[in-house]
Amino acid sequence: MKKIIGWLVVFAVVAVAAFYAFNSYIYNEKQGDAQDPKDATYVIEGQPVTLVHGRAETDAAPGSASKIITTYFGNEAVGDLNGDGTEDTAFLLSQSTGGSGTFYYIVVALKTDTVYQGTNAVLLGDRIAPQTTEIRDGMLIVNFAERKADEPMTARPSMGVSKYLKVTEGSLVEVAQ
Numbered sequence: 001m002k003k004i005i006g007w008l009v010v011f012a013v014v015a016v017a018a019f020y021a022f023n024s025y026i027y028n029e030k031q032g033d034a035q036d037p038k039d040a041t042y043v044i045e046g047q048p049v050t051l052v053h054g055r056a057e058t059d060a061a062p063g064s065a066s067k068i069i070t071t072y073f074g075n076e077a078v079g080d081l082n083g084d085g086t087e088d089t090a091f092l093l094s095q096s097t098g099g100s101g102t103f104y105y106i107v108v109a110l111k112t113d114t115v116y117q118g119t120n121a122v123l124l125g126d127r128i129a130p131q132t133t134e135i136r137d138g139m140l141i142v143n144f145a146e147r148k149a150d151e152p153m154t155a156r157p158s159m160g161v162s163k164y165l166k167v168t169e170g171s172l173v174e175v176a177q
Helices: 002-031
Strands: 041-044 046-050 055-058 065-081 088-096 102-111 115-117 122-126 128-135 140-145 159-168 171-175
Touching: 041 088, 041 115, 046 055, 046 159, 055 115, 088 128, 102 159, 102 171, 122 140, 122 159, 122 171
Parallel strands: 065 128
Antiparallel strands: 041 046, 055 065, 065 088, 088 102, 102 115, 102 122, 128 140, 140 159, 159 171
16 A cells, blocks of 8 residues: 555656646747757847747738748857857748748847847848858858849849848848948
8 A cells, every 4th residue: 555655646746747847848839948059049130030940830811822921941050149158040041922032031039147038130131142151359250152233133143242240239230331
């Protein structure tokens, strides 16, 4: 009889511990605590987009079969962009909205003590040719090729462009260079 009571106590302790561990996991998931930059929420064209393993898919319009697909493109750069002493991560996202275009954005995942917080996205262009992304002295520099103003969208991007950006009060902003 004592063995049965002992096993019941052990089972109850394990069940209570599992319950609290599972609830803690669910709570953290609902809070959107991104442990990885590819799982943070970014604001693209005024709309929050939450990546899950570097991908997000939403309806283009309510009830529409068309989807807006946002994916992690890469070109990562790591460095402190908001002056807090922790290394943040900048990278490109590509977004297809159901048409023929593929739009490229630069975003930053700001690292706090334990999680990443996404910034707004800055549009680089439609069907560009990404080159490099770097962080230098708190400045984010994105290099890519785009078409000349008089070229059709079918032309291969050939004109080199560099965009310079900074994080100001948690927002990513383009600065003149």
